[in-house]
Amino acid sequence: MKLNKQTYYTIILLLLLIVSQIFILSGLAQQLQISSNTQPQAIDYLQRAVNKMQEALDTYQGANYPGRKLWIEAIDYAQKALYIDPNFIEANYYLALMYQYTNWYYREAEQWKKYLDLIKGTDLTSTSLQVQQNLAHAYYRLGSNSYQKGDYEQSLTYFLNSIKEYPDLMDSNYWAARVFYETDDLEKSLFYWERVLNLDPNYPRAQYFYDKIQASIKYGKQAYNLYEQGYNYYEKKNFNPAIDSYREAIHLNPRFAEAYYWLARVYFETGDYQQAIQNYRKVLEIEPDNAKAEYWLKESQRQLGTK
Template structure:
């Protein structure tokens, strides 16, 4: 009886703690709305949906889907979801397994001819978990290629490691899964997904071309300087879908509204059974892995939080469009962001920032520096000053900079790594020091500086900076790994 009472109290406290994280939702929603408005001012363009306590709190577009015609992004705007496509492919495989048409334990030799010996032990499970050893790509997204040519390139590629032994993200592995879906179902990839996933989820604005999209609703992709990249449907496709370099591993078009419908459908059992969903998020893992640490499931990154809850997450990008889908399944919080403008690293952590705003009571989000021509020129000028006149002169000039002008961290970081690759450690260190002078709370800045000192052979300063990076970002796995190595 005492044991039952203790368990009940613990569960009660846990539920209360989880609720307390998001109970001031009205205040949190207001903060998030203000934050997103500020992001729009510094260049964010796309659509965002935020679910808090199981209810949609924000669903809004920002920036333009067509700047020349002043057409704003909306929750109904169609954007590219990139590698989030993989969770559709993974779910379709599990659906076929439920229908008795395949097993995730099947070897690819069952579905493809002329598989070489080194790849003959690859299973569907290995492809789903990126542990096949296959490289990431054998061509560019929109390169024209036949299925036979694609398979020939894949089968003749060199494995990165022995099948099933390690993790290496492989787009071509998911393209093979797409082919298996077509072979076992007798339907095209897109038709099978619509009939078995999207239609049951009431997703009528998701696919490659099947929805017969109103082209005016498809967002134009922009480079960061606002030059036009174009619409995904303007690129060279194999009639109704991209070629196999992209098909089934990326490139599906959708809206934040439809992706939210997908989230709701996955919570039920209309698409996948309870056992199949458990396999989606918690498949068989390698011996060195642990479910209490981040793992890659089937098309999802699954990680524990510091609140003893689970986070399901995946993103996708072609360096123009960017998509991010994050679910805190135990806490009824979902974050969906789709963007149509290249932004380097300015907004790729948006959902992580929103998470902190939701779960950390006093968290103040960081507004990125505007990646505009003024700041690009200023950053390049600062590099020249530091290299010619020294770091201290650079610091003094930076203190007196004009209003609304700042360094773009990624520009100095990239130049620093150029010098690091040339073993010009002192120049790299100066640029990294300037970055942390400008951004003293940048975990990435201290991580880069730690790496530069480590390569130079200054173990003490390397440890100091990696420790600072880890203090700022306790989830920095690279800093943890480097500190272990340095302390040996």
């Protein structure tokens, strides 16, 4: 049977529309890495939601609130996708992300929990790196939410689950290190600070915290905190509070050579050379080869006119 030109072009046009729709859906799936077996309309709504989310991020430059126009539209599209398919994993993920960006903390936490419930019922984490990273991020955000509420035990559980899913997630390693320190598990805190440094040797203040934990293990957490407090006072020339802090640190750890050293330094700078001599000698009792203490001991004796 021969087709007239109009019928022929109509069929060609329909075929092109079908093919283009397939490519569009394929492109969306590739762009968003859609793994859910869901309806095309839900994918379309999610793509619109993600586009609006990106537009909102570009437009508002950090001033993100759920009541702003672009965020209202982004959230609405994501909710429409979930209305079509409540089990649409990627839509649950991006809606949680939108709540995160807009600081809608209660809804964010609830949405991450929904996402976790869905993703744990699949085998996607064993086949997709992106899914592993998304799941790790979900655990991290729930951990952050629990930490803000003061629930350190629950936050630590979430952070460690995050690291289990994707060990290289910096934020989860950082906060695991912080929480272990705040709950007085210094050895584990040191372990995770070392992981942070391995991931990024230049990560802000990571080396400081690593050194602080090492010193806290050596001298005691409270003693070292008092020592740091004393040094902060000393730098500001608040000598009396500095003396009190160093003395308290020494009371907690009588073998704390650095605390004796800086206590002696404060006494030297305030002209109390007798006390400076006494404390430099304590340093040398603990560390006989401490050249700096030996030098300042002699200088203190010279100022006092003694040997």
